[in-house]
Amino acid sequence: MTRTELSEAIAIALDALRANPLRSVLATLGITIGVSFVALMGWFLAGLDSSLQHTINMLGEDMLYVDKWDWSGRTSWVEVSNRKPISYRQAQELADAVRTAQYAMPMGQTRAQLSVGSRKAESIPVAGVPHDYGNTPAGAVTRGRFFTEMEGRSGAPVAVLGPVIAKQLFPDEDPVGKEIRIAGQRFTVIGVVRQRGTLLSDFADRLVLIPLERFLRLFGSGQRSFITVLKAGSLERLDDVREEARLLMRKIRRLRPEQPDDFTINETRSLEQSIAVLRQSVWGVGLSMSALSFLVGIIGIVNITFVSVVERTQEIGIRKAVGARRRAIALQFLAESVVLCTAGAVLALLFCTGLVLLVRLLIPAAEFLTPYIPPQHIAVALLVAFTAGILAGWAPALRAARLHPVEALRYE
Amino acid sequence: MQPLIVLENVTKVYRTEGEEVHALRGISLVVQPNEYVAIMGPSGSGKSTLMHILGCLDTPTSGRYLLNGRDVSQLDDDELAYIRNRQIGFVFQTFNLLPRATALKNVELPLIYAGVPAAERRERARRALEAVGLGDRLHHRPNELSGGQRQRVAIARALVVNPALILADEPTGNLDSASGAEIMRLFTQLWQLGNTIILVTHEDYIARYARRIIRIRDGRIESDTPNPEPVHLEQLPSMP
Numbered sequence: 001m002t003r004t005e006l007s008e009a010i011a012i013a014l015d016a017l018r019a020n021p022l023r024s025v026l027a028t029l030g031i032t033i034g035v036s037f038v039a040l041m042g043w044f045l046a047g048l049d050s051s052l053q054h055t056i057n058m059l060g061e062d063m064l065y066v067d068k069w070d071w072s073g074r075t076s077w078v079e080v081s082n083r084k085p086i087s088y089r090q091a092q093e094l095a096d097a098v099r100t101a102q103y104a105m106p107m108g109q110t111r112a113q114l115s116v117g118s119r120k121a122e123s124i125p126v127a128g129v130p131h132d133y134g135n136t137p138a139g140a141v142t143r144g145r146f147f148t149e150m151e152g153r154s155g156a157p158v159a160v161l162g163p164v165i166a167k168q169l170f171p172d173e174d175p176v177g178k179e180i181r182i183a184g185q186r187f188t189v190i191g192v193v194r195q196r197g198t199l200l201s202d203f204a205d206r207l208v209l210i211p212l213e214r215f216l217r218l219f220g221s222g223q224r225s226f227i228t229v230l231k232a233g234s235l236e237r238l239d240d241v242r243e244e245a246r247l248l249m250r251k252i253r254r255l256r257p258e259q260p261d262d263f264t265i266n267e268t269r270s271l272e273q274s275i276a277v278l279r280q281s282v283w284g285v286g287l288s289m290s291a292l293s294f295l296v297g298i299i300g301i302v303n304i305t306f307v308s309v310v311e312r313t314q315e316i317g318i319r320k321a322v323g324a325r326r327r328a329i330a331l332q333f334l335a336e337s338v339v340l341c342t343a344g345a346v347l348a349l350l351f352c353t354g355l356v357l358l359v360r361l362l363i364p365a366a367e368f369l370t371p372y373i374p375p376q377h378i379a380v381a382l383l384v385a386f387t388a389g390i391l392a393g394w395a396p397a398l399r400a401a402r403l404h405p406v407e408a409l410r411y412e
Numbered sequence: 413m414q415p416l417i418v419l420e421n422v423t424k425v426y427r428t429e430g431e432e433v434h435a436l437r438g439i440s441l442v443v444q445p446n447e448y449v450a451i452m453g454p455s456g457s458g459k460s461t462l463m464h465i466l467g468c469l470d471t472p473t474s475g476r477y478l479l480n481g482r483d484v485s486q487l488d489d490d491e492l493a494y495i496r497n498r499q500i501g502f503v504f505q506t507f508n509l510l511p512r513a514t515a516l517k518n519v520e521l522p523l524i525y526a527g528v529p530a531a532e533r534r535e536r537a538r539r540a541l542e543a544v545g546l547g548d549r550l551h552h553r554p555n556e557l558s559g560g561q562r563q564r565v566a567i568a569r570a571l572v573v574n575p576a577l578i579l580a581d582e583p584t585g586n587l588d589s590a591s592g593a594e595i596m597r598l599f600t601q602l603w604q605l606g607n608t609i610i611l612v613t614h615e616d617y618i619a620r621y622a623r624r625i626i627r628i629r630d631g632r633i634e635s636d637t638p639n640p641e642p643v644h645l646e647q648l649p650s651m652p
Binding site for chain 2: 002003004005007008015019314315317318319320321322323324325326327328404405406409
């Protein structure tokens with residue numbers, strides 16, 4: 001293939017596009033829709049992945065949470081809700097007994113009303129934790145400090161706020177040193193937790209941490225289910241810690257050998273698993289939708305390219321008469337369908353970029369999504385469009401290339 | 413001197429709906445370089461088929477065709493395209509220009525398929541258009557040109573590759589007589605410059621310009637004679 005043939009083919013294709021802009025846009029609509037699906041899907045999943053990574057980094061990869069609840073949603077909901085709650089005593093016993101973990105501590109959780117003066121916030125998650133929690137990534141503070149061992153043991157009325165709830169209660173001032181009420185009781189704010197994973201923003205960034213002693217006094221331990229938080233210290237020790245915790249917990253819960261675990265050891269990884277379900281359904285729907293639109297798109301392009309071959313029959317005759325070989329003619333029509341498809345893809349990417357910006361602007365909850373289409377998805381979309389163009393142009397291009405010059409010249 | 417064209421007993425049979433049409437029934441012919449030949453005949457005589465075979469647009473059913481000493485009667489599509497590109501310049505009755513392309517772009521067309529780089533292409537196309545008197549119409553599209561001017565663009569396109577043979581099929585058929593005379597004057601000048609020209613026509617006054625007249629009837633050569641009194645350039649109206 002000579003360079004002049006190729007550049008001529010592309011020039012002809014662009015010219016054909018200019019000659020029939022409306023027809024071209026309509027013909028390429030299927031490709032446009034297909035590429036839009038691929039791009040939007042990619043955009044959504046990339047946003048999901050990056051916020052998941054964020055969340056895992058925030059919680060720490062070496063964290064285990066022994067809980068009645070299965071965070072990944074893989075154990076049946078009925079089975080999980082029938083489990084007996086993990087009492088404070090059991091959670092504490094496990095924390096005391098574990099040898100392999102770097103930190104082990106019980107944690108209690110509830111929701112309560114918060115207020116500052118007349119400003120109120122309902123149903124805010126409140127966690128009671130020991131002072132050690134300040135040593136885990138989830139307890140890292142940006143402003144102020146975490147509570148001390150002394151404050152922890154005595155159950156001092158001090159609170160460390162999640163960044164979002166801090167902003168909500170104190171929009172214009174530094175919350176550290178201020179007084180708040182949790183379930184009607186006075187607390188002094190001593191710190192604000194670092195901004196966190198956006199995936200859990202509703203929960204983690206609004207969480208209020210108070211000393212566990214104070215939590216028990218305020219909310220009681222009754223039927224509440226507690227969590228044992230374990231920090232393995234390194235990824236290599238994660239398996240050992242998990243195994244030890246499992247055996248200890250089975251003993252604490254007095255399970256017979258044939259009984260299944262009535263608790264789940266959650267990991268930050270289990271978040272990945274719960275995301276995986278979402279991922280799969282997004283992929284499944286997205287892929288089948290885009291495959292369908294590409295199919296429709298390719299049929300549209302095949303059709304329009306055949307029309308173009310018929311319309312240009314005499315031109316093909318002229319070009320053959322002056323020495324165009326089959327290859328050059330085929331290239332001309334392949335270029336036309338590839339240019340059409342690529343133009344459709346570019347149109348789609350412009351449309352999607354607009355849509356992405358609009359979503360970011362109008363829906364604050366979509367904050368975890370990136371404000372652009374990931375470059376690798378743009379590359380894939382263009383590549384797929386290019387391939388679709390070649391597939392769609394193949395049959396018409398072959399027909400054009402095989403036309404007999406005399407018959408083509410005679411065609412009116 | 414090696415003949416430019418040697419046809420040996422060339423036949424062409426078309427099959428349409430089970431019916432066989434014998435367009436050419438054994439044509440033998442020799443054309444030397446720098447001849448000026450008119451092929452004449454009524455419609456249906458086979459003269460168009462002969463032109464297609466001479467122009468390598470089609471291949472004979474049997475017989476041999478030697479162009480510049482090379483047998484081209486059995487070549488495939490692409491090989492024929494190559495020969496057309498390098499050796500043959502066509503001028504058609506209906507001009508056959510690309511409607512959306514400028515005169516310059518139309519004349520560049522054969523050079524594109526010869527793989528000539530863009531700058532050289534433009535320069536050669538410009539010179540060919542100047543040679544046919546259209547130096548001031550380079551960027552006009554066919555619909556902005558008169559019939560005579562369009563045909564001159566087509567002649568420039570035929571000339572631009574320096575072909576061994578210029579084949580013109582009823583070149584004045586769609587022109588008024590004044591423009592037709594201009595075009596014939598141009599062909600005659602090109603012949604005087606050393607080109608080999610074959611005209612296919614059914615009009616006596618066009619054939620009078622040629623130096624040799626071959627008459628075809630029913631797929632056979634009826635007569636092949638020198639033109640006893642060819643038109644000389646002095647007898648023509650001068651070009652505007």
